Amino acid sequence: MELFDVYPLYNVTPVSAKGIIVTDDKGQEYLDFYGGHAVISIGHSHPHYVKRLKDQLDKIGFYSNAVQNPIQVELAHKLGALSSCEDYNLFLCNSGAEANENALKLASFKTGKSRVIAFKNGFHGRTSAAVAATDNEKINAPLNKQQKVTILPFEDLEAFKAEIGKGDVCAVILESIQGVGGLDQPSQEFYQNIASLCKEHQVILIADEVQCGYGRSGKFFAFQHFGIQPDIITIAKGMGNGFPIGGVLIHKSIEASYGLLGTTFGGNHLACAAGLAVLEVLEKENLIENSARLFEYFKEKAATIPQVKRVKGMGLMLGLEFDFEVAELRKKLIHNQFIFTGGASDKHVLRILPALNITKENLDLFFEALKTELA
Numbered sequence: 470m471e472l473f474d475v476y477p478l479y480n481v482t483p484v485s486a487k488g489i490i491v492t493d494d495k496g497q498e499y500l501d502f503y504g505g506h507a508v509i510s511i512g513h514s515h516p517h518y519v520k521r522l523k524d525q526l527d528k529i530g531f532y533s534n535a536v537q538n539p540i541q542v543e544l545a546h547k548l549g550a551l552s553s554c555e556d557y558n559l560f561l562c563n564s565g566a567e568a569n570e571n572a573l574k575l576a577s578f579k580t581g582k583s584r585v586i587a588f589k590n591g592f593h594g595r596t597s598a599a600v601a602a603t604d605n606e607k608i609n610a611p612l613n614k615q616q617k618v619t620i621l622p623f624e625d626l627e628a629f630k631a632e633i634g635k636g637d638v639c640a641v642i643l644e645s646i647q648g649v650g651g652l653d654q655p656s657q658e659f660y661q662n663i664a665s666l667c668k669e670h671q672v673i674l675i676a677d678e679v680q681c682g683y684g685r686s687g688k689f690f691a692f693q694h695f696g697i698q699p700d701i702i703t704i705a706k707g708m709g710n711g712f713p714i715g716g717v718l719i720h721k722s723i724e725a726s727y728g729l730l731g732t733t734f735g736g737n738h739l740a741c742a743a744g745l746a747v748l749e750v751l752e753k754e755n756l757i758e759n760s761a762r763l764f765e766y767f768k769e770k771a772a773t774i775p776q777v778k779r780v781k782g783m784g785l786m787l788g789l790e791f792d793f794e795v796a797e798l799r800k801k802l803i804h805n806q807f808i809f810t811g812g813a814s815d816k817h818v819l820r821i822l823p824a825l826n827i828t829k830e831n832l833d834l835f836f837e838a839l840k841t842e843l844a
Contacts, residue, residue: 470557470812472691475760475798476583479803481499481803482494483803484532485514486501486513486514486515486802486823487512487645488512488513488514488515488824488826489501489502489512489513489823489826489831490513490829491504491513491809497807498807498809499807499808499809500568500806500807500809500831500835500838501513501809501823501824502795502809502810502820502821502823503645503809503810503811503820503821503822503823504823504824504833505711506648506680506706506811506822507648507685507707508706508707508709508710508711508823509707509710509711509824510684510685510707510708510710510751510756510825511746511747511754511756511823511824511825511826512704512710513822513824513827515746515750516752517746517750518710518743518746518747518750521742521743521745521746522633522712522739522743524742525738525742526739528738528760529639529738529835530623530737530738530739531734531737531738531739532537532737532738534731534733534735534736537702538736538738538741540738540741540742540745541559541561541599541741543741544559544561544748545558545559546843547745547748547749548716548744550720550746550775551689551752551830552689552691553689553693553748554690554702554718556721557702557718557719557720558718558719558721559570559648559716559717559718559719559802560716560717560730560735561672561715561716561732561734561735561736561740561741562715562716562717562732562736563714563715563732563734563735563740564594564614564702564713564715564736565594565677565679565704565705565715566592566594566600566814567594567715567732567735568584568593568594568679568703568704568705568716569594569596569598569599569602569665569675569677569679569703569716570594570598570717571717571730572642572675572701572703573598573602573639573640573675574598574716574730575673575701575723576639576640576672576673576675576700576701577634577639577640579639579673579723580639580671580806582636582637582639583617583637583639583825584617584619584635584637584673585598585601585602585616585619585639585641586618586621586629586632586638586640586641586642586817587591587602587603587604587618587619587620587621587641587642587643588620588621588622588623588643588655589620589621589623589650590604590647590649590651590653590814590833591603591604591620591642591643591644591647591650592604592605592647592648592649592650592668592682592814593642593644593677593679594679594770596832597613598610598616598618600613601613601614601615601616601618602616602618602620602642604620605639608795609731610768616661617637623653623654623655623656623659624656624659626659626662628684629662629666629828630666633666633670633672634670636670639672639673640672640673640674640675641663641667641673641675641773642675643655643660643663643675643676643677644677644678644679645676645677645678645679645686645690645692645694646680646686646691646782646783646786648679648680648681648786648813648820649813649814649820650810650813650814650815651781651788651790651813651815651817651820652781652787652788652818652820653781653815654691654782654783655695656696657695657696660692660695660697661695661696661697663697663788664697664698664699667700671698673701673723674697674699674700674701675699675700675701676690676691676697676699676701676702676703677703678690678691678692678702678703679704679705679706679715680706680822681705682702682704682707683704683708683747683751683754683761684707684751684757684760685707685784685785685786685822685825686760686783686784687757687760687761687764687783687785688757688784691783691786694783698720700718700723701717701719701720701723702717702718703715703718704716704717704718704719705719705730707747707825708744709740709747709748710743710746711743712739712740712743712744713734713740713823714720714736714741714743715733715816718732723811726819754826756825756826757825759826759827760784760785761784763784763827763829763832764783764784764785764787766829766832767780767785767787767821767832768780770833770836771789771836773836774836774839776791776792776843777789777790777791778790778791778817785821785822785825785827786822787820787821787822788813788815788819788820788821789818789819789821790815790818791817791818791819794816794817795812795817795818795819796816798813798819798842798843799811799812799819801842802838802839802842804844805841805842806838806839806841808835808838821835
């Protein structure tokens with residue numbers, strides 16, 4: 470049997486990692502400025518994270534959600550306190566796509582309606598409703614296109630008013646900062662208008678924080694920069710620092726009932742131990758503050774490079790926009806400078822998503838390497 474060949478692979482085989490350094494099978498070290506799509510939030514093999522998982526595995530690694538699991542409650546309390554979202558309840562699952570799928574289903578249950586409004590260049594996952602709300606024809610199968618989804622551009626308030634006013638919308642879903650789309654974000658005025666109109670029309674507002682959440686933007690959640698309160702918040706990526714875990718934060722105004730949502734593996738003991746370890750490190754090492762602080766330094770360094778048109782994003786969810794397509798630059802960075810970076814659907818944007826405990830010295834190394842390849 471061979472692997473189902475769906476990934477174009479770089480000729481690099483990582484075998485170990487520590488902090489922001491990844492080592493391949495030939496002993497070559499790479500500076501990780503991508504973190505596997507923003508997954509590595511506290512650095513590879515963080516000692517506290519490793520100990521938490523090992524200790525949990527010595528006790529119990531898994532049992533189903535048919536029994537009580539106190540570590541789930543501990544995770545929910547810690548997440549609520551650190552994120553200032555204590556007026557939400559937590560449903561645990563396994564991935565960002567699953568979080569968004571459950572959020573959309575819950576919105577439809579709550580409102581009795583079936584249409585969704587999403588936004589241009591948004592990415593919400595590859596499961597049925599989540600991929601239907603994703604603005605990418607290449608990954609939308611005919612089956613997915615049967616979902617009732619309307620894709621609108623950011624900042625077209627009149628188009629949004631017209632669609633939400635039709636009375637059949639159950640949910641509006643958007644990333645507070647787009648990841649795959651290229652680090653675009655709504656203006657504060659537009660986001661606040663969306664929130665206000667959702668409330669007026671009794672539509673569920675879903676903030677997709679799968680990539681931009683968990684301190685990456687310089688606040689715990691990126692929507693907190695915009696002065697709004699979503700009905701549902703979806704999370705994953707940096708939540709487990711590599712261990713598969715996702716979650717749906719559901720405002721307490723939305724009532725739960727037995728059987729409404731469910732999962733086999735979601736919220737298992739090992740996943741919750743990983744999630745708690747991440748929160749503990751974020752808090753103890755002040756990594757959210759570090760993310761905000763290094764954003765300013767990143768912009769200063771980027772301003773010294775003439776080829777950079779602008780810096781997009783916030784915190785350590787960043788994009789460097791150039792006036793040329795960056796695919797070749799990414800190859801040079803990984804093969805010549807031994808630095809991992811990311812691309813986006815906007816082919817002019819180099820995506821930078823390092824662990825939140827990087828330093829100014831790490832950024833200096835990155836920019837020196839970038840200057841070398843641009844020279």
